[in-house]
Amino acid sequence: xxxxxxxxxxxxxxxxxxxxxxxxxxxxxxxxxxxxxxxxxxxxxxxxxxxxxxxxxxxxxxxxxxxxxxxxxxxxxxxxxxxxxxxxxxxxxxxxxxxxxxxxxxxxxxxxxxxxxxxxxxxxxxxxxxxxxxxxxxxxxxxxxxxxxxxxxxxxxxxxxxxxxxxxxxxxxxxxxxxxxxxxxxxxxxxxxxxxxxxxxxxxxxxxxxxxxxxxxxxxxxx
Numbered sequence: 001x002x003x004x005x006x007x008x009x010x011x012x013x014x015x016x017x018x019x020x021x022x023x024x025x026x027x028x029x030x031x032x033x034x035x036x037x038x039x040x041x042x043x044x045x046x047x048x049x050x051x052x053x054x055x056x057x058x059x060x061x062x063x064x065x066x067x068x069x070x071x072x073x074x075x076x077x078x079x080x081x082x083x084x085x086x087x088x089x090x091x092x093x094x095x096x097x098x099x100x101x102x103x104x105x106x107x108x109x110x111x112x113x114x115x116x117x118x119x120x121x122x123x124x125x126x127x128x129x130x131x132x133x134x135x136x137x138x139x140x141x142x143x144x145x146x147x148x149x150x151x152x153x154x155x156x157x158x159x160x161x162x163x164x165x166x167x168x169x170x171x172x173x174x175x176x177x178x179x180x181x182x183x184x185x186x187x188x189x190x191x192x193x194x195x196x197x198x199x200x201x202x203x204x205x206x207x208x209x210x211x212x213x214x215x216x217x218x219x220x221x222x223x
Contacts, residue, residue, distance in 0.1 A: 001111060002111050005110055005112070008091065008112070008113050009113065011072070011073075012074065012113055012133060014043070015074065015171065016043055016193050016217050017041060017193075017194065017210065017214055017217070018042075018043065018044040018045075018173050018175075018193065018194065018195035018196070019037060019042045019044065019046065019196060019197075019200055020048050020078070020196070021033075021045065021048065021197065021201050022047075022048060022049050023047065023052075023056075023060040024201075030063050031063055034063065034067035035067055036206055036207045037200055037206050037207060037210050038067055038070070038073050039207065040210035040211055040214075042073060042200070042210055043073055043074065044073060044074040044075075045073055045074070045075055046075075046076040046078055046093055046195075047060060047061065047064050048079075048197075049078070050078070050079070054080065054086075057080060057083045058083060061075075061087035061088075061089065064087075064089075065087060065088055065089065068090070074091065074113065075090050075091075076090060076092065076093050076113065076115065077089045077092050077093070078092075079095070079098050079099075080092065081094075081104045085108055085109075091108070091115065092108055092112065093114075093117070093135075094116055094117070095116075095117040096117060101114060101127075101130040101131050102128060102130050105130040113132045113133070115131060115134070116128075116134055116135070117134075117175075118135065118136050118155070119136075119137070119148065119151060119155070120151065120155060121154070121158040124158060124159055124162070124168075125162075131170065133171040134159070134168075134171075134172040134173070135173045135174075135175045135195055136155045136156060136158075136159050136172055136173070136175065137151055137175040137176030138150055138175060139152065139155075139178060139182075139186060140178070140182060141177060142177045142197070143198075150177070151176070153186070153189040156174050156186060156189040156190055157189050157190055159172045159174075159190070159191075160190025160191065161190070163190075173191075173194055173195040174186045174189075174191040174194050175196070178194050178195075179196065179209075179213075180199060180209060183213060183216045184216055192217065193217075194213065196213065200213075
């Protein structure tokens with residue numbers, strides 16, 4: 001692993017707030033939006049456009065890459081290891097039904113970060129070593145994951161217990177319907193990191209929402 005890979009994982013270990021967003025084509029404000037939320041404290045930004053083709057993703061990626069560089073953040077691509085490599089992203093995130101983590105790791109090499117979604121305690125416990133971080137949820141039902149039932153807080157408590165007992169040392173992020181009204185219960189269940197979508201992307205004042213989410217997390221140190 002190179003120094004760049006080490007630096008990425010060190011930044012990952014310090015990350016608390018992870019934003020998943022589309023390319024904001026409807027709003028037409030991608031560059032200013034990213035600058036606003038990254039300035040406010042988002043640590044990781046993921047480009048998620050489930051229906052987009054590679055060419056479209058590659059058109060949007062430079063804006064994400066440049067914004068992340070300006071603010072010392074990590075840039076992750078959803079689902080597409082090939083696009084992550086071609087775009088010079090910091091990593092790729094895959095789900096349970098996407099390319100298996102071992103294959104995704106082979107595709108991106110050792111220097112890129114690999115994230116994996118988990119939806120139950122069993123999936124969390126069985127997560128392969130190729131993944132550098134895990135997402136757990138969706139804690140609440142969310143339209144960004146249609147058809148995926150809510151897990152509730154049980155998986156958050158499970159991940160927290162595994163971390164506390166030393167059974168799992170990788171960073172993990174609670175995800176799914178987390179916003180400024182629901183984050184406190186997630187933190188009380190043991191989460192020190194969260195990944196959000198609509199809490200920021202649909203906020204009338206995204207930077208303010210970022211600040212509120214970070215404030216809610218500040219009561220618990222990053223493990």
